[in-house]
Amino acid sequence: MTNESILIKNVNIYLENEKIERGKLLISEGKISAIFSENEQPTSYPSRFKILDAEGLNAVPGFIDGHIHGANGADVMDGTEEALDSIAKVLPLEGTTSFLATTITQSKENIEHVLENVASYQSKNGYAEIIGIHLEGPFIEPSKKGAQPLEHIRKPDIELFDKWQALSNNKIKTITMAPEHDEDGAFIRHLREHSINVSAGHTDLDFNGMKEAVAHGVNQVTHLCNAMNGIHHRDIGVVGAAFFLKELHAELIADGIHVVPEMLQLIYENMGSERLLLITDAMRAKCLNTGTYDLGGQKVLVDEEKAVLEDGTLAGSILKMKDAIQNMLKLDGVEFEDVIKMASTNPAKQLHVFDRKGSIAVGKDADILLVDDTFTIKETFCRGVIARGE
Numbered sequence: 001m002t003n004e005s006i007l008i009k010n011v012n013i014y015l016e017n018e019k020i021e022r023g024k025l026l027i028s029e030g031k032i033s034a035i036f037s038e039n040e041q042p043t044s045y046p047s048r049f050k051i052l053d054a055e056g057l058n059a060v061p062g063f064i065d066g067h068i069h070g071a072n073g074a075d076v077m078d079g080t081e082e083a084l085d086s087i088a089k090v091l092p093l094e095g096t097t098s099f100l101a102t103t104i105t106q107s108k109e110n111i112e113h114v115l116e117n118v119a120s121y122q123s124k125n126g127y128a129e130i131i132g133i134h135l136e137g138p139f140i141e142p143s144k145k146g147a148q149p150l151e152h153i154r155k156p157d158i159e160l161f162d163k164w165q166a167l168s169n170n171k172i173k174t175i176t177m178a179p180e181h182d183e184d185g186a187f188i189r190h191l192r193e194h195s196i197n198v199s200a201g202h203t204d205l206d207f208n209g210m211k212e213a214v215a216h217g218v219n220q221v222t223h224l225c226n227a228m229n230g231i232h233h234r235d236i237g238v239v240g241a242a243f244f245l246k247e248l249h250a251e252l253i254a255d256g257i258h259v260v261p262e263m264l265q266l267i268y269e270n271m272g273s274e275r276l277l278l279i280t281d282a283m284r285a286k287c288l289n290t291g292t293y294d295l296g297g298q299k300v301l302v303d304e305e306k307a308v309l310e311d312g313t314l315a316g317s318i319l320k321m322k323d324a325i326q327n328m329l330k331l332d333g334v335e336f337e338d339v340i341k342m343a344s345t346n347p348a349k350q351l352h353v354f355d356r357k358g359s360i361a362v363g364k365d366a367d368i369l370l371v372d373d374t375f376t377i378k379e380t381f382c383r384g385v386i387a388r389g390e
Helices: 081-094 108-120 158-167 186-193 207-216 237-244 261-271 321-329 336-350
Strands: 006-014 019-028 031-036 050-061 063-068 096-102 129-136 172-177 197-200 249-253 276-279 291-295 298-302 307-309 368-371 377-382
Touching (some): 006 336, 006 368, 050 336, 063 081, 063 129, 063 321, 063 336, 081 321, 081 377, 108 129, 108 158, 158 172, 158 186, 172 186, 186 197, 186 207, 207 237, 237 261, 249 261, 261 276, 261 321, 276 336, 291 307, 321 336
Parallel strands (some): 063 096, 096 129, 129 172, 172 197, 249 276
Antiparallel strands (some): 019 031, 291 298, 368 377
16 A cells, blocks of 8 residues: 555535535645545646545545544553554554554553553554554542443552653543542643543542532533433433533444434534544444453354343443444434544544544645445545555
8 A cells, every 4th residue: 555646526525614516635745635626627637646536425524533442353451562553553453543542541551551552553544543642540430430441440659640641752641530530630730731632431439429520610411321320300410511512522422232223312412513523432342243352351152233241231342433423323313414524634633633624625634534414434545545444
């Protein structure tokens, strides 16, 4: 695979605030170098370029998965370059062109090894790009641990986090934590002062507790509805806080299992497309056959639909982003532009990479999907290179 110049013609281009019918996209050196309407002609071309006729197709920005543990038999916690390669190689086939390598609650030594591994990793041509790390745990509430190993849960620790951020070469972009264990808010404030995306998850907070956490700087909710308190008529919990507090964005696993379709519809009607972040929370069994797998040293049973621990607790997912998109498009009121926001634009803005990802614009990375009118993916470009998953 080479980073050649490509002119995509006869393509409907979804820009951030408009759609160009039958336009042209010029990709050079991994970037979007020019965009033309149907009747415009480029005044100059690269010395050598390939023409791709995308008649009947739509160009949309690649998906950004801000919460994924593994795929294709590999897990971020394996702590090897080969594992990260295996994940990054297969994700473009489902439309994901960049992602946060996500950890799980584990021993300090294991986490530190993984952070160093991601820090030294170099993204490959045609693979999804690792744009940072999502530290899920270990600063969580034991009663809401879900599939996080209980024995490694810790209290928030500024000194430890700073050590980890240094080991990661400042690549930790999001942290999932239980805000109730940061009683004075000092840990949260410290994170926000260093531009960390602070996501409330695996938490037992009520609504008032969430209001206080937001005041300290919490700006996101991890896998909405899962490992948190739901809506009750006397306390609307974390889920209600996500609806009610406009400062919050919320991750959403749109597989119909972690959140049933009716709840997906209710969430969308209360939050719209501006504050939702589609994620997969996928584990290593994604893209593989049914069977028994591992997650953080725990046995995980995987069938055609879900991954669970031996006690039946959901253990991440086997969801593909392209399927999450299709599930959202089945909801009332969800259009092409809405899923683009939820899967691309919103996460890019939330993770402070919107200057180069999350929309189709001149100068941005050529992370582009060619999709038909049903949003079926026909081609994926990762920084200007057609991804083959090989």
